[in-house]
Amino acid sequence: METKENVLLDIKDLHTWYRVYGGYLKVLNGINLIVREGERVSLVGEAGCGKTTTMKSILRILPPGDFLIPKGEICYRGKDILKMNSREIQRLRSQEIAMIFQDPTAALNSVFTIGTQIGDVVKYSLALEEKRVHKEKIKMLSVKALKEVSLPDPERMLVNYPFQLSGGMRQRVCIAMAISSSRNLLIADEPGTSLDVTIQDQILRLLREIVEKKGTSIILITHSLGVAREMTDRIYVMYAGTIVETALTKDLFKNPVHPYTKGLLASVPKLSGGGLAKGIPGRIPDYLNPPQGCRFQPRCEYATPSCVETPPQLFEVEKGHLVACYLAQR
Amino acid sequence: MTQLGNNEILKAVNLKKYFRIGKDKKGPIFVRAVDGVNFSIRYGETLGLVGESGSGKSTIAYTVVGMYGPTSGQVLFKDQDIGMKAVRRPLSLKKEIQIVFQDPSSSLNPEQTIEQILSLPLRLHTRTPNRQFKEKMIELLEKVELPSEYLYKFPSSIGGGEKQMVAIARALASNPSLIVLDEPTSALDVSIQAKVINKLMNLQKELHLTYLFITHDLSLMRNVASRIAIMYLGKICEVADTATFFEKPLHPYTQMLISSVPVITEEEEKLKPKKVVSIGEIGSPVNPPSGCSFHPRCPYRMPICSEVDPEMIEVFPEHTVRCHLFSRPEETGSKGV
Numbered sequence: 001m002e003t004k005e006n007v008l009l010d011i012k013d014l015h016t017w018y019r020v021y022g023g024y025l026k027v028l029n030g031i032n033l034i035v036r037e038g039e040r041v042s043l044v045g046e047a048g049c050g051k052t053t054t055m056k057s058i059l060r061i062l063p064p065g066d067f068l069i070p071k072g073e074i075c076y077r078g079k080d081i082l083k084m085n086s087r088e089i090q091r092l093r094s095q096e097i098a099m100i101f102q103d104p105t106a107a108l109n110s111v112f113t114i115g116t117q118i119g120d121v122v123k124y125s126l127a128l129e130e131k132r133v134h135k136e137k138i139k140m141l142s143v144k145a146l147k148e149v150s151l152p153d154p155e156r157m158l159v160n161y162p163f164q165l166s167g168g169m170r171q172r173v174c175i176a177m178a179i180s181s182s183r184n185l186l187i188a189d190e191p192g193t194s195l196d197v198t199i200q201d202q203i204l205r206l207l208r209e210i211v212e213k214k215g216t217s218i219i220l221i222t223h224s225l226g227v228a229r230e231m232t233d234r235i236y237v238m239y240a241g242t243i244v245e246t247a248l249t250k251d252l253f254k255n256p257v258h259p260y261t262k263g264l265l266a267s268v269p270k271l272s273g274g275g276l277a278k279g280i281p282g283r284i285p286d287y288l289n290p291p292q293g294c295r296f297q298p299r300c301e302y303a304t305p306s307c308v309e310t311p312p313q314l315f316e317v318e319k320g321h322l323v324a325c326y327l328a329q330r
Numbered sequence: 331m332t333q334l335g336n337n338e339i340l341k342a343v344n345l346k347k348y349f350r351i352g353k354d355k356k357g358p359i360f361v362r363a364v365d366g367v368n369f370s371i372r373y374g375e376t377l378g379l380v381g382e383s384g385s386g387k388s389t390i391a392y393t394v395v396g397m398y399g400p401t402s403g404q405v406l407f408k409d410q411d412i413g414m415k416a417v418r419r420p421l422s423l424k425k426e427i428q429i430v431f432q433d434p435s436s437s438l439n440p441e442q443t444i445e446q447i448l449s450l451p452l453r454l455h456t457r458t459p460n461r462q463f464k465e466k467m468i469e470l471l472e473k474v475e476l477p478s479e480y481l482y483k484f485p486s487s488i489g490g491g492e493k494q495m496v497a498i499a500r501a502l503a504s505n506p507s508l509i510v511l512d513e514p515t516s517a518l519d520v521s522i523q524a525k526v527i528n529k530l531m532n533l534q535k536e537l538h539l540t541y542l543f544i545t546h547d548l549s550l551m552r553n554v555a556s557r558i559a560i561m562y563l564g565k566i567c568e569v570a571d572t573a574t575f576f577e578k579p580l581h582p583y584t585q586m587l588i589s590s591v592p593v594i595t596e597e598e599e600k601l602k603p604k605k606v607v608s609i610g611e612i613g614s615p616v617n618p619p620s621g622c623s624f625h626p627r628c629p630y631r632m633p634i635c636s637e638v639d640p641e642m643i644e645v646f647p648e649h650t651v652r653c654h655l656f657s658r659p660e661e662t663g664s665k666g667v
Contacts, residue, residue: 226592279524
């Protein structure tokens, strides 16, 4: 089915649980996700559906001691990230996968200059290769990265503190940090959400240019279907810790199959007017005690007895278009 | 003194609100949150106020409900000057203007049950006899489609959309004629947003309410507002009815905003003015750019833009724009529309 060579990241049946008082929050319930080399993929879902948990599982940056991965594997170039030792995971984080967070103000440390923070990233990724890293080289690479994100006057930017920059500029610095050493996979967690529309547009355009120029793969996490449509080739729609539908972007918008995807698409207000649909009734299930069958079933208008009993598996409706719903299988 | 037009419920005339944040050698430093704004709202309509963060839209909302007193200028409501803080406002006026805030989790008291939350405006503003109190509260919950057992719940035990519904019910309790909606759905998911917005629209028809709707989401605005005013750094740039605003935007900033919105259909894609690409950053309201405050980001800027602040001009009937492109008619043909 898949040629093994060009698959960069392959998540198989991933379960991530959080330990809380009274049991486990069973957040991820079997995530399957594939990212090929140079591919732009987005993960779309509403608040609390486990998008960020998935990404944090990939980089293993979940709060230590408070989580459990009972099942599943995350293969990066054929090697399971969950079984890597600390040296390997450090190498992965500093040279292979980079993450851009939602809120640049929280992602940057406010008591260090931009130069120190971006310099550290460069230094530690070089330190794996070379014994001694020259200060000039660090500075040179930092300036180069800042130039790539079109920040004005990058040399002077190095001595600035995050509070001296605007939100948009801070996010550019975060992107610069992510691309400062050669990376193969970028994970962008809602990179424009905390910014204004016009600034979000600038950031997304920049991100797209960088990804196209370098041929980097990207996983874009977003709650906005519009952003996903404009940025990526393939979309995964996520609901309550499960992938409910995945397809090429144009197929998904032309022919959504899962009731959740349909409801979500209809709920988005259109720039061309025409009023709003009625939305989706109910709310996301309690993860402490999630529904046994399909997790969307309590909110679904087409629910049948079989939906309540066993969760549906992903089913191919057309080539590359997979849906986890019994409706699609009929 | 300025008078209200015959069908206008609220009018702001040259409204200014400055906040003092410190001083230097030259004197005190102000944040010019709202800097000379004129607008009016008609009975039964929804005026949409759009703008990016820091443009002063919430400051206008808070001035209308009386959380701030204006620095200068006037706000008229039903032939009455309401340019005073809420403490000075008569109860009969407070009853008429209500507000729904952005984040329902912080605007509802977590220590109170829904019953307690709803009972305060009822006790203050209406003459409901004690034995009808519960009945009245259940009626309010019914208006926003919540079951009566919700009276005994705490805000923490209900969902975000339901909390916002309670906040709407609280605003309705005093039987107001104008409701200020300050980003009522930006904290909610789209599937829940649709439900809340539809409810608001139905309530407006049923109860003949007038809305001042504030949001930064243009796609949402298209579906709720009857007229739209767009703000940039404390000033209104363009006012038009909704269809015109999206189909023939005149101000370069409006065009930039609309072309920046991520959309989901081809049909919407066609609406976007492709020419205006977003550049630059929003200026500071402490020290706004000289002349037209948008000129550093404007693709059509002319020498005059950095010197003179343009006036608001009515280009077409009911369509006003504050831009030099339109104040000099000979230029419009080549550069503007």
